[in-house]
Structure formats: structure tokens, C-alpha cells
Amino acid sequence: MKIVVPIMPRSLIELSELEESKFIQADMIEWRADFMPFSDLEMAAREVKKKFNKKEIIFTYRTEDKSEIIISKENYAKIIATFASEFDYIDIEKFTFPEIVLPENAIFSYHDFEKIPENLSDILTEMVVAMPKIVKFAGMPQNFADVLRLMSETITMSEKYETQTFVTMAMGEIGKITRFMGDEFGSSWTFATVETASAPGQLALSDILSIRKIIN
Numbered sequence: 369m370k371i372v373v374p375i376m377p378r379s380l381i382e383l384s385e386l387e388e389s390k391f392i393q394a395d396m397i398e399w400r401a402d403f404m405p406f407s408d409l410e411m412a413a414r415e416v417k418k419k420f421n422k423k424e425i426i427f428t429y430r431t432e433d434k435s436e437i438i439i440s441k442e443n444y445a446k447i448i449a450t451f452a453s454e455f456d457y458i459d460i461e462k463f464t465f466p467e468i469v470l471p472e473n474a475i476f477s478y479h480d481f482e483k484i485p486e487n488l489s490d491i492l493t494e495m496v497v498a499m500p501k502i503v504k505f506a507g508m509p510q511n512f513a514d515v516l517r518l519m520s521e522t523i524t525m526s527e528k529y530e531t532q533t534f535v536t537m538a539m540g541e542i543g544k545i546t547r548f549m550g551d552e553f554g555s556s557w558t559f560a561t562v563e564t565a566s567a568p569g570q571l572a573l574s575d576i577l578s579i580r581k582i583i584n
């Protein structure tokens with residue numbers, strides 16, 4: 369299981385203040401570009417690549433966790449077209465922006481901040497059919513049975529579609545188990561924090577490393 373640590377700088381200054389040494393044990397960095405002013409993105413992209421030049425980097429412009437529309441379809445498409453080839457992976461909210469054609473390094477990403485949907489299997493299948501590099505789903509469980517359902521569904525899907533990489537997680541407190549047991553239930557990456565969390569329930573990078581040491 370690879371450990372991805374998101375960074376969420378709100379300005380070029382905040383970006384320059386991030387200390388690379390704190391991220392050494394991360395396998396990958398996710399740059400959450402949605403916190404940065406639009407006009408600074410190109411310069412910030414260069415900085416992010418320079419700062420984390422030894423790591424694989426995901427470019428993400430998240431809209432699904434916002435309560436209001438933050439970007440037009442046109443601008444989202446422009447961002448994807450500009451940055452897809454610049455980074456190792458690019459996160460794409462294909463259900464929200466269906467007109468985007470997935471580039472070869474696409475993470476087809478979908479979040480449900482209210483539930484683990486009953487039709488999770490149909491949703492994951494639809495994502496697989498689009499043939500992205502990675503299928504990523506994050507949902508909010510209401511109870512532990514939801515967490516188990518997400519894990520069990522991920523096992524089923526990863527066995528059925530052996531060549532597809534899946535990344536799934538249950539967010540919030542009760543979903544925490546999914547953040548360090550990925551290898552056991554077919555999820556290939558986990559998102560961990562260094563200082564600021566980018567989603568509810570994320571564990572600190574240092575905690576994930578300690579837990580993995582105990583359970584391995």
C-alpha cells in the first residue's frame with residue numbers, strides 16, 4: 369500500500385514554507401491545487417515539482433468537497449488539459465465533468481460525503497469501464513457495516529478486475545480502519561496527513577507507519 373500525503377498550500381508563500389523533510393516517508397504527494405488562486409497555478413506547479421522532485425506527484429483540483437460551485441466546466445477542462453502531462457497522475461471527477469476524456473495517467477475519482485452508496489458495485493464498475501489508471505472512491509459510512517461493505521466490495525472488484533488499480537476509503541472516525549488495511553482488502557493507496565488533513569478521518573503519516581509495523 370502506497371502512502372500519499374496531500375499538500376494544500378493557499379499561496380505561493382505557503383508553498384515555499386512547506387518543509388520537504390517532513391514528507392520523506394511519504395511514497396507520493398498529492399497537490400490539492402483547489403486551495404490556490406487560479407492565477408498562481410502555473411508557477412505553483414513548477415514549485416511543487418521542484419520541491420518534491422524525488423516523489424511521484426498527483427495533481428488534484430477537487431470540487432466535490434465544496435458546498436458551492438467553485439469552477440466552470442470550461443475552466444476545469446482547461447486545468448486538466450494544462451496539467452495532465454505535467455504530473456505522474458491527475459485526479460479527474462469524471463461523474464461531475466463527463467465531457468473530459470481521461471488521459472492515460474487519470475485517477476477517476478468520486479466522493480460521496482453522505483454515505484457509502486448501496487449501488488457501490490455499479491458505481492465502481494462504471495468507473496472501471498472508463499479504463500482509468502486508478503479507480504478511486506471515498507465515501508462517508510453511517511455505521512461499521514457500511515465500512516465492511518466498502519471493504520468487501522473492494523475485495524470483490526479487485527479480484528474481478530485484476531489489472532485495475534483500486535483506491536477506496538471510508539471517511540470519518542468509523543472509517544479509519546480502511547486507512548491502514550488497504551493491502552488486505554484490495555485498496556492500493558492510502559491518504560495520510562502531515563499537519564493538515566484534506567478529508568475527515570485521515571491518520572497522521574507517522575501513525576500509519578507505526579500501525580503498519582505492528583500488523584505486518
Ligand SMILES: O=C1C[C@@](O)(C(=O)O)C[C@@H](O)[C@@H]1O
Pocket residue numbers: 374398400428430459477479504506537539559566567568570
Ligand atoms: O480523494 C482523495 C481521498 C481523500 O478524500 C481522503 O478521504 O483521504 C483525500 C483527498 O485529498 C484525496 O483527493
